[in-house]
Amino acid sequence: MMTSIDDALSEIRSLRSEIWRCRRLLKTDLHGAERKAVENRLVEQLSAFERLLATAFPLTLSPKRYSAKSITIGQTDSPEAPIDNAAMASSSSFGKSMGG
Template sequence: MIDEKLTRLRTHRNNIDRYRRLLKTRLTELERQYIEARLSEEQSALEKLAASTFPLAFPAPSIQNSRTQPPISSAA
């Protein structure tokens, strides 16, 4: 099951990369609109699948400055 989801994630990512490359080429306005719509759909599908595959999100640890005094400047 996880292998299938990882394969689908990779497919969405590859499609997104392909659509982004296509958007860098010369396109008619209609072609551009079509590709932008497909890109949006792929990104949404990727986000949804990623959220269901990896449901836990770990917040980045906050780095707290333990100094109570300002840093000493090297300029005298």
């Protein structure tokens, strides 16, 4: 069954919100099993986000790949940074492919 772009964008927003939530939780005072569970959930959500982006927007404009595996948990203070960085990288790749 083919989903609409609106459905795909809605799911992307949902996953992004879940990623932000996990990152906020990791900034709190979690210990042991709780922290591990949130870290695992974050990795799952990042992977799902990457898969969804690949299926929703299958056109590849650059040979360079951006992977959830390459993102270090807690690497930045901003929960939006990896998502924004990936978007910026994609847009800069687009500009280069368009001769810009």
